[in-house]
Amino acid sequence: MSELVVRKQIEIDAPPSTVWKVLTDNEFIPQYMFNCVTETDWLPGSPLLWKGAADGKLYVKGNIVAVDAPHRLSYTVIDPNSTIPDIPANYLTMTFSLKPKQEHGSLLEVTEGDFATVAEGQRRYKHTLEGNDMVLQGIKKVAETLVLAR
Numbered sequence: 079m080s081e082l083v084v085r086k087q088i089e090i091d092a093p094p095s096t097v098w099k100v101l102t103d104n105e106f107i108p109q110y111m112f113n114c115v116t117e118t119d120w121l122p123g124s125p126l127l128w129k130g131a132a133d134g135k136l137y138v139k140g141n142i143v144a145v146d147a148p149h150r151l152s153y154t155v156i157d158p159n160s161t162i163p164d165i166p167a168n169y170l171t172m173t174f175s176l177k178p179k180q181e182h183g184s185l186l187e188v189t190e191g192d193f194a195t196v197a198e199g200q201r202r203y204k205h206t207l208e209g210n211d212m213v214l215q216g217i218k219k220v221a222e223t224l225v226l227a228r
Contacts, residue, residue: 082199083191084206088214090184092221094176097184098148099169100221101174114138120145126153140169150175155190162197169195170206182225188214 100106104115108131115126122145128138140154153170160177162168172190179185190206193199 080194081192081202082211083189083195085187085189085195086210086214087185087187088218089179090186090221090224091182092146092184093182094148094178094184096177097186097217097221098151098222100217100224101151102147106220106224109220111215112137117171118142120151143171144173148176156168160198168196170202184221186214186217 092100100110100114102120108115111128113131114137115131116129117129117145118124122142124142124198126140126142127136129136136158136219138155139158140156143152143154145151150173152171152173154166154171155170156164157161158164170193172188175187177185177187188210190210193203193206196202
């Protein structure tokens with residue numbers, strides 16, 4: 079079976095350090111992540127919980143895989159409220175890669191998968207394709223607003 083991975087990228091008029099802050103700081107995360115905050119220490123092997131800022135409900139969970147600030151962040155994810163068995167084989171891996179672009183900008187590339195190896199992979203793949211653009215545009219907007227506020 080061939081690999082089924084979502085790959086998206088976006089140019090952001092903000093340095094990688096600013097984009098990294100947007101990716102990892104609860105002051106900014108709810109602005110692009112459907113009003114969720116994270117509970118984690120951002121260390122490899124640590125749990126990562128995405129909870130509603132208003133209701134405290136757990137919406138997504140996973141584990142930190144790798145951190146190389148401000149260049150690369152990788153973690154696993156699963157929806158604990160779905161009917162998919164909560165086993166390691168059903169977790170997807172998300173990786174955020176940041177590269178400097180031009181004078182003060184960044185190129186953010188996000189990959190998520192492999193959907194071919196998890197339960198309900200096709201459905202989850204389609205759902206992710208629909209939602210990732212909103213998240214990327216939100217990250218861009220928050221990071222660029224931070225730069226303009228300086």
